[in-house]
Amino acid sequence: MNLPLSQLGPALVWLNIIGIAVFAASGALAAARRQQNLVTFAFFAAITSTGGGTVRDLLLGAPVFWMHDSGAIAVSLAMAVLVWVTPSWLWRGKALDWFDAIGLAAYAVYGAAKARSLGIPALPAVVMGVVTACMGGIIRDVLAGEPSILLRPEIYVTAAALAAALYVGLGSLGVPMPLAAGIAATAGFVLRALAITRGLALPLYRG
Amino acid sequence: MNLPLSQLGPALVWLNIIGIAVFAASGALAAARRQQNLVTFAFFAAITSTGGGTVRDLLLGAPVFWMHDSGAIAVSLAMAVLVWVTPSWLWRGKALDWFDAIGLAAYAVYGAAKARSLGIPALPAVVMGVVTACMGGIIRDVLAGEPSILLRPEIYVTAAALAAALYVGLGSLGVPMPLAAGIAATAGFVLRALAITRGLALPLYRG
Amino acid sequence: MNLPLSQLGPALVWLNIIGIAVFAASGALAAARRQQNLVTFAFFAAITSTGGGTVRDLLLGAPVFWMHDSGAIAVSLAMAVLVWVTPSWLWRGKALDWFDAIGLAAYAVYGAAKARSLGIPALPAVVMGVVTACMGGIIRDVLAGEPSILLRPEIYVTAAALAAALYVGLGSLGVPMPLAAGIAATAGFVLRALAITRGLALPLYRG
Known part of the structure; x- marks a missing residue:
């Protein structure tokens, strides 16, 4: 089953x-929490936003998506400046968690769809969805020296795995791509x- | 000298x-030590088992070995479930060290052989053997926030380097591949x- | 604008x-600070010296530069032995910082030039310059468990970004490549x- 990404349309x-x-x-905010300078803001913003898709494209043997198109880097730099110049209370609380949840779900489907195509x-292909959605955040946490999102108790990677697996499974059953x-x-x-609102978590290993 | 991997036969x-x-x-056990959930078990299992070969294939410019064949991921998921459902005393002690030693030696030779081919x-090519054998464990330790196997006193990377160098050296001398x-x-x-039984170690730097 | 690297001549x-x-x-010295053995010296030397260029070549989809030419690995091993056998006071102080500054500037320009070509x-292309100059040190710090150069207050990544951006900018204006x-x-x-002599730093985020 070879699915052209273009079928997914402008929504994706x-x-x-x-x-x-x-x-x-979220990358720029990791730099902000550590009181860094603007260049470090930009570095963390770029590596967090492009990290997952970069690892996916390398694994797929596809051209790295931001290499022939300046858009992703430009958006990342703009977000770094935006976080730098706006008051920090704007970014506290759960607002970012909600945007992040949108990004997580979209990237998981997008990564699986690109692999299938x-x-x-x-x-x-399901693994590619998880990698696309989670690897940017994992690299951000490793570079910032923070505990990885991998090790947090509430559901995160699982949500990406569900989205990617559902997309691949429904596609295999013949459900139209969009x-x-x-x-x-x-x-x-x-x-x-x-997970955000109720702390939903999978059972932990009690060995 | 261009050695087809197929010469190495079914043993490899x-x-x-x-x-x-x-x-x-070993990846799933790193998740178990940190009382994670089953999805995290699977993530650590997959990244530890495929990490070394993935970096090797990327460096070689070869297709990533688990991308067109679901076997490696399937075996990793099965092992994650196995570690999850079996009593933890099974995995204590040195049993795993011995399996790991087999994997280390086999992967070092396999990585060098793939590079030579x-x-x-x-x-x-020797570096590729070391990378194949050690990089999965290194990534596992970095993501788990544990001290890297690189920094442990007893011999580990050295054993991989010996296996890879011997393979390449003997091959250059005309010794048949198997x-x-x-x-x-x-x-x-x-x-x-x-190193496991007697703590054999190289001399450390005393600066 | 497609610039052949050969125009840059033997200087680069x-x-x-x-x-x-x-x-x-600098990689071998990170191993020395942690009292490691010679194999670990070699591993850190090789990964620090080749890491930035390796990530650059993977992102560019170009053959990894040290894979078909043993020179870079040989130089790295020689440096590991040199740091091992020479007295440690030789490597204290700022001597290494100065060499590192030369490497940083040269790699930033080289990486950007390779991308443009x-x-x-x-x-x-500017990002590729920064990646080439900084990623080896970042990987070294992550593996050694040290705070990343990314998070140090004085200017480092910024110097690489300046060199890469100036090279790309001047090239776009028609300035001859050398x-x-x-x-x-x-x-x-x-x-x-x-930054080395006066601690020059960018303003930090005060949120």
């Missing part, structure tokens, strides 16, 4: 841009929303 | 699968075994 | 070798020199 293009902006903001089998993408992204977003 | 295919299973278990010169692979993997395993 | 070839040697030394647009490379590398070096 916009979700991609939203994802870049939101993840760039290149002929990748179902299981690695519908499969919509259902999958919504499900991932709702699951992450339950 | 099996050693590869054993390597994936063993390194996946693609026409890579001797010195970078024999060279057998000698090299055995030597790396024995060196690592001495 | 030499600066590349100096960069490898200096960054290899492959037809990469201006903004990602002259643009010379001006850009000098400016980056001087900025970093002011």
Whole structure:
């Protein structure tokens, strides 16, 4: 099953841009928490927003998406400046969590869809969705010396895995792509929303 | 000297699968030590078992080995579930160290052999063996926030370097490939075994 | 604008070798500070000296530069041995900082120039300069468990960004390549020199 990304239409293009902006903001905020300078803001913004898609493209053997198009870097730099110049209370609380949840769900579907469109089998395609959605945040946390999102108790990676798996599964069942993408992204977003609002978590290992 | 991997025969295919299973278990156990959920078990299992070979394939410019074949991911997920459902005393003690030593030796030879088969010169090919054997564990430790295997006093990277260098050296001397692979993997395993049983270590820098 | 690297002449070839040697030394010194063995010295030397260029080449989709040429690894191993056998007082103080500043400026220009020669647009090309200059040190710090150079207060990434941006900017204005490379590398070096000698820093975020 070889699915051209173009079938996904302009919705995913916009979700991609939203994802870049939101993840760039979360990178810049990691720099802000450590009282860094503007260049470090820009570095963290760029690496967080492009990290997941970069690792995905390298694994897929596809051209790295921001290398021939300046848009992603430009949006990241703009977000770094925006976080720098706006008052910090704007970025406190859960507003960013909600944007991040949108980015997480969109990127998971987008990454799985890109993998499928290149002929990748179902299981690695789901992994590509998870990588796209989570790897930017993982790199951000490692570079900032913070505990990884991987190790936080509430659901995060799981929401990305659900969205990616649903997209791939529905596609295999013949559900039209835009519908499969919509259902999958919504499900991932709702699951992450339950983690944000109610602390929903999977059972932990008690060995 | 361009060596087709197929000359290495089914032994290395099996050693590869054993390597994936063993390194996946060590990744899942890192998640278990931190009382994580099953999805995190799976994430650590997959990244530890495929990390070294993934970096190797990216550096070689070869297709990433698990991208067109679901086997490696499937084995990793199975090992994550196995570690989750079995009693933890099973995984204590040195049993895992011994499996890990097998994986280390096999991966070092396999990585060097794959590099040589693609026409890579001797010195970078040895590095490819070390990368294949050690990078999964390094990524696991960085993500888990644990001190890297790189910095542990007893011999680990050195055993991988010995196996890879012996394989490349014997091959350059005209030793038939299966024999060279057998000698090299055995030597790396024995060196690592001495580190496990007797704490064998190289002299440390005293500056 | 497609600039062949060969236009940059033998000066950059030499600066590349100096960069490898200096960054290899800084990697070996990170191992020395942690009282490691010679194999760990070699590992840190190689990953620090080749890390930035490796990430750059992967992002560019170009063959990884040290894979078909043993020179970079050989120089890194030689530097690891040199740091191991020479008295440690030789490597204290600011001598290494100065070499590192040369490597930083040269690598930033070299990375941007390589990107431009492959037809990469201006903004990602500047990022490639920063990646080439800084990523080896970032990987070194993450693996050694030290606070990243990213988070140090004095100017470092900024100097690389200045050199890369100046090179790309002057090239776009039609300045001949060797002259643009010379001006850009000098400016980056001087900025970093002011950070070393006077602690020059950008303003920090006060949120």
